Amino acid sequence: MKRFCSVFLCVVLAALCLFGCGKKETSTLTVEAEYPRDYEGTVLNVYNWGQYISDGSEGSLNVNKEFEKLTGIHVNYSEYDSNESLYTKLKSGGAAYDIVIPSDYMIARLITENLLQKFDVTALSNYKYIADEFKNLYFDPANEYSVPYQFCYVGLIYNSTMVEGSPDSWGVMWDKKYAGNILNFNNSRDAFGVAQYYLQQDVNSNNKADWDAAFEKLKEQKPLIQSYVMDEVFNKMEGGNAAIAPYYSGDYVTMKEVNPDLAFVYPKEGSNASVDSVCIPASAGNVEAAKLYINFLMEPEVALANAEAIYYGSPNTAVTSNPDYSLRGNEVIYPPQEVVSKMQYFQNLDPETLAYINNLWNQLKIS
Amino acid sequence: MKKSSFFSRMAVAPHMVWAVVFIVVPLLAVIYYAFTNAKGQFSFESIFKLRDYLPTIGLSMWFGLLSTVICFLLAYPFAYFLSQKQANAQRTMILLVMLPMWMNLLIRTYSWMLILERNGILNKLLTLIGLGRPNGFLNTGGAVVLGMVYNYLPYMILPIFTIMSKLDRSVIEAAQDLGGSRFNVLFRVIFPLSLPGVVSGITMVFVPSVSTFYISQKLGGGSFLLIGDAIESQFQSVNNFNLGASLSLILMVLILISMAIMNRFTDDEEGGMII
Structure with a gap:
């Protein structure tokens, strides 16, 4: 039994070493906005759907890691599996998040219950990339609470x-x-x-x-x-x-x-x-870092990596007009207007x- | 009774604090929510709503009972023969019994989904010998009970085995010497002596089976709503804490009643329950 345990531990340790030394850290990401390191050392709590971000698997871009390298902010990332469980978490007040990404109808509900806070989207330099048809949606008619992420x-x-x-x-x-x-x-x-x-x-x-x-x-x-x-x-x-x-x-x-x-x-x-949009909960503690993160998610390269990893539609025009985007013009992801109507x-x-x-x-x- | 010293009281203090904060207070919260409505007023609203859930409660009790009986029938002979083996063999076998528990329950259940699926391994093999079923074995009540038995069997084996391996051999030998048949030795000597283990095994299987939720969703294809599923959906998706709490309360009451019935069998046993 004892010997078995030690062999098992050795294997685990060896595997960890291999993973640890496997990759060298080089960033090839180019960003357009400025990312001041004013919030270095702070923690940003991000709460997102499961498998809903480019996480570095299969050679893709690790969005959270790139953000950490750029800003020095530590991203504390966790996942949920339904809008309702996100709602329960926010409503019961047991956990504080700085970024959440709920769907349309849940955003409407969170707004009516004062669980989200307003922020100025036009102050985010990459907001110009969001397509007009994803602005002024019914749940946030004046674009005060949310920035569309994927649809x-x-x-x-x-x-x-x-x-x-x-x-x-x-x-x-x-x-x-x-x-x-x-x-x-x-x-x-x-x-x-x-x-x-x-x-x-x-x-x-x-x-x-x-x-x-x-x-x-x-x-x-x-x-x-x-x-x-x-x-x-x-x-x-x-x-x-x-x-x-x-x-x-x-x-x-x-x-x-x-x-x-x-x-x-x-x-x-x-x-x-359905549209999932990035929002800042009313209880967020690190609002400025959250805004940096939202702007970062709209970076053409970051949004492209996410769109390629998740396969959902991107509201980001820098992605949809990019000739290298593998799903560009895909009729399942981007159906024609008569279907959408x-x-x-x-x-x-x-x-x-x-x-x-x-x-x-x-x-x-x-x- | 001996008067407890200051030190012994200090020694149990952390446990008492723990028990109060994490067991007593949540229990009171459950009772509070069960007897109030959404506005926080005293009301029997959600208790009356339980009527809609009678089929769910009945089904949970039935599945719990079924899986407990099956676990017992499988575990008792196994534990008995295991207790007759050499210490080395015992250790290996117990390790094998525990091995699946090192894996996460969710992963184990998900694996069963793949095995029982129409194009899963089991159905493919059975089809080769002409015993396959066109729709596989998943999404049936049987699959749900199988999932419970698989997951909770170790909790039945371990307590029974512990009692069996401590049985005084000389009592059994005496029974044999006095001319007891194998049947008599088993049912009138070994079984009564092993009863405390059986009772705690039954408790440890019945309680989680009745309150199961994930297994029924995955292996039952979403068509078998058990009380655990109903509670989960009240808290996770409907956000009706009051109904969720009253469902939890009725579940606790049912479990307490079952335990009380079980304990009647061991009241006169020395040692009583060993949980």
């Missing part, structure tokens, strides 16, 4: 060897031919969304009859569903374990690399658009409606 759309991913023809409607998720081969979202808002697009409803309705109708549709669908998934969708679609799944456009590009049989379509009824943003629902749909969601699970 994506929900569409239908299907396995072309398992699905006949090329579906163009959400109706395929109710097709009995594919019973046991259909996945749906495992969160109430997105799952209800699928039924709502199909029924051509307003996804932000506060009319209970609308939600009841969508609920009936989901109940009708339940016997055909293989499972309700979030991240598991990657393994299931990549491994050919399911035929049809609604999911985010950027994630499809990741799956397609593993399984070339997969195809993607924006159903004709429309779907959901049919997309609906999720908006923050009133607490009563939220409680109502959550109750319906539980009933669906129990039924």
Whole structure:
């Protein structure tokens, strides 16, 4: 036992050494803005979605490390997996973050509950790169609280060897031919969304009859569903374990690399658009460093590295006009205007409606 | 009872502080939230809402019971034969039992997803011999129970083994000398003596099984809502702390009742529970 332990430790140590000495630190990054070292030695607490930044893997740019080298500010980086868990953290006040990157409807909710602070985006020199269509969005009409980071759309991913023809409607998720081969979202808002697009409803309705109708549709669908998934969708679609799944456009590009049989379509009824934007919580302690960080994220090279690593759409014109950008003009990530015009943003629902749909969601699970 | 000295009181002080701050206060918070509404007023609102969750509570109890019984049936013979082995062999076997626990629960559960999947290893092998299932084994109640049994089995084996290996051999030999059949020796001598280990094993498997959440989501395909999942969603996504707290409270009450029933079996045993 003792010997086993020591051998194990030796292996671990050797591995650590190899990793440690593997790379030499050379920065090839060129930045456009000025980054004063006034905040050297301070800590910046960044709270972001999981796998939502270029982190240096596979030879990519390590965004946080580059920022540390440039400014001397230590980035304390942590991750969350849903807007709701971010909300709970901010609301309960147990943790202080300087940077958070929530989605549209959550930003609206955080603003109404005074959990975000205003900052002057025009004072950030790289803000000029943000495309106009991503300014003045409904959740932040005067651009006072947020700077768009990445965006994506929900569409239908299907396995072309398992699905006949090329579906163009959400109706395929109710097709009995594919019973046991259909996945749906495992969160109430997105799952209800699928039924709502199909029924051509307003996804932000506060009319209970609308939600009841969508609920009936989901109940009708339940016997055909293989499972309700979030991240598991990657393994299931990549491994050919399911035929049809609604999911985010950027994630499809990741799956397609593993399984070339997969195809993607924006159903004709429309779907959901979402934007994740960089914000500063009201409780932030290192606001000036946070502004430097936001400006840094908009640097053409940094934004490009992020867009290449995450595969989501970039609102940064320096990225979308860069001829070296591998996803430039990709119709899944950057769909044409007639598709985008049919997309609906999720908006923050009133607490009563939220409680109502959550109750319906539980009933669906129990039924 | 001996009067405790100043030093012994000082020695337990850190533990007492710990227990009060991290066990008693949170428990009081759970009770407070369970009996108030969103505005902080006293109310039975969320307690009444529990009615909607009766199927969930029932399912959790059933799965918890099932996995506890299966764990017991697997662990008892294993622990018995293990206790008969040489000390060296015992150490190796116990290490093997513990080995999976060095890995994170989430990773272990995720691996089971890949194994049980339609195109997973298990279904592929079974299909070769004509026993495969077109949809694989994932997303079934069986998969959820399997996940619980796999994860909690060591907690059943270890306490039973500890008791078994301390059993007085001479008692068993006496029973054999006095002409007890193997059946009699096992059920009237060994089993009663090992009961404290069995009870703590059952406790240590039943409690986490009933309150499981992650396993049911991943292996049940999101179609088996257990009470742990319901609590998690109240805190994580719905942000209804009151309902979450009342669900937690009912879970604690159910577990306490189960423990009380279990303890009746060991009341007259020396040593009692060894948790």
